[in-house]
Amino acid sequence: MLELTKKYSIKKIADLKDFITVTYVLIDNIYKEITPTHIKKRRNINESILSDSQIITLSIVGELLTIDSEKAWLGFCKKNLKDLFPRFSHRTRFNRTRRALHSVIDAIRKELTSMLGFRDKSFRIVDSIPIPVCKFGRARFHKSFKVDSAYGYCASKKETYYGFKLHAITTIEGFITNFILTPVSICPRNYNQKREFN
Template structure:
């Protein structure tokens, strides 16, 4: 994980810039190829300080570096990456645009999955992981995700938690091809239907959380 409080050497900053540049070129190529015209040519787009591709790149690189503070990450970019991003939009506008581009980001993810050859893999692994939003003792006081989160049970840790559950299908190599986020109380067997919705024929392997008398035959049909 990138520690934003450290003073970085020129080499480390240079390596990061190279990585961001390569990421941007890849994202922008796919963006130009698949994004609908009404999004690319929407009103006032020519007045934007950062292009859609740059906003997506900055967001994705921050996630890849496991930085959980958007404010800290954008501050780091403004200070250290001026040659890549001479001007920076206000964080509120950046965040608003990023959220509006959610469908575009997801489409880029799917296209990248296809270009890397993972789309047509026959065998997949399905699994879920708990995502608690706070310590269990603080759950009754937590307000940030009150509408969407729920109590759930993690069998591997044998504990109840409060938050969400990430359901995902990966290739045998571990590449995530599709995922959804649900409240923690959603059963794995219920979520699997949305995960496989885009697939015509794949073989999935899951743990006993997906055990059901009728599920195998239902999936085959």
């Protein structure tokens, strides 16, 4: 794992706890700069078990470690990171706060991308994956996503599904620089028909 020092030189971080600490410091500094006051000083924020920066750090580190199971990752953190996080909020509270901070997390990702210099590189990889919202047989009864989602075909899985597509732009190194969720009907070759990446 890598650490950005003040002189922008790079050194290895061998320990997960050190990596989480460095990531937290970076994220907390960005959070303080970019987060609107109405989010930073919202009601009951002082009674929170975990700060916004801690929740964002745990979310981003879990993604960087490519851990698919959120339950398993939070369970691991509660068991092994007690010295960094003496008190841990319940998983549902953690998830509610994380979802509410979606726009802040997105802005922090963009700042980290810019800070690490990935935004200046000329080449990007664009790919998309299907995001089914329910089993195919239940699609005609589904009411939540009738407006934005549609039926689509996933060639790699050889199946028709009902839901969305996640389109991501990454650097050659695999760092995600941007992403967008669209209806199934949007083709990767026609992004500007619907909306453009920033």
